[in-house]
Amino acid sequence: MNKERIILGIDPGSIVMGYGVLHIKSKKPGLVTMGVLKLNKFENYYLRLQYIFDRVTQLIDSYHPDELAIEAPFFGKNVQSMLKLGRAQGVAIAAALNRDVPICEYAPLKIKMAITGNGRASKEQVAGMLQRMLHIPDENMLPQLDATDGLAAAFCHYLETNRPKFEKSYSGWKDFIAKNPSKVRK
Secondary structure, X not given: OOOOEEEEEEEOOOOEEEEEEEEEEOOEEEEEEEEEEEOOOOOOXXXXXXXXXXXXXXXXXXXXXXXXXXXXXXXXOOHHHHHHHHHHHHHHHHHHXXXXXXXXXXXXXXXXXXXXXXXXXXXXXXXXXXXXXXXOOHHHOOOOHHHHHHHHHHXXXXXXXXXXXXXXXXXXXXXXXXXXXXXOOO
């Protein structure tokens, strides 16, 4: 899989939505852009959803991503917040589906683990690791960490899809032994 590809990453939100675009060339990722959609200027929640759809569609039309990586909503205590976040994510997904862009969803814990090795890492730690790994100059880092969260979703997807594939997988030692009796000494 040496072909070039573009990955759009999105950190959904109903107040601020972050995004990042990675260009993969010769299996090496590079930053294309990152930014945020500020949604609090719309008092009407449904207009926010329309804006998300329109802007994600524009991002897709501008950068022509091969894949969309999106952060899954986490389970919170506030049901209304969860509902709004899920709607924002759904509208971004609908925009990608509307342009035939394949979608992969990643849990926040998985994204943080892929970037920092710690599923409980702070947004600042994730941003710092991305800055180092992608060689992003300080002046290109945005104060809104939602942007690097969107970029983190794209980078997580890059890592997940560039892992070597093994022919066989095992659920544990017993499974390995059962599937490979000739490799076990008695």
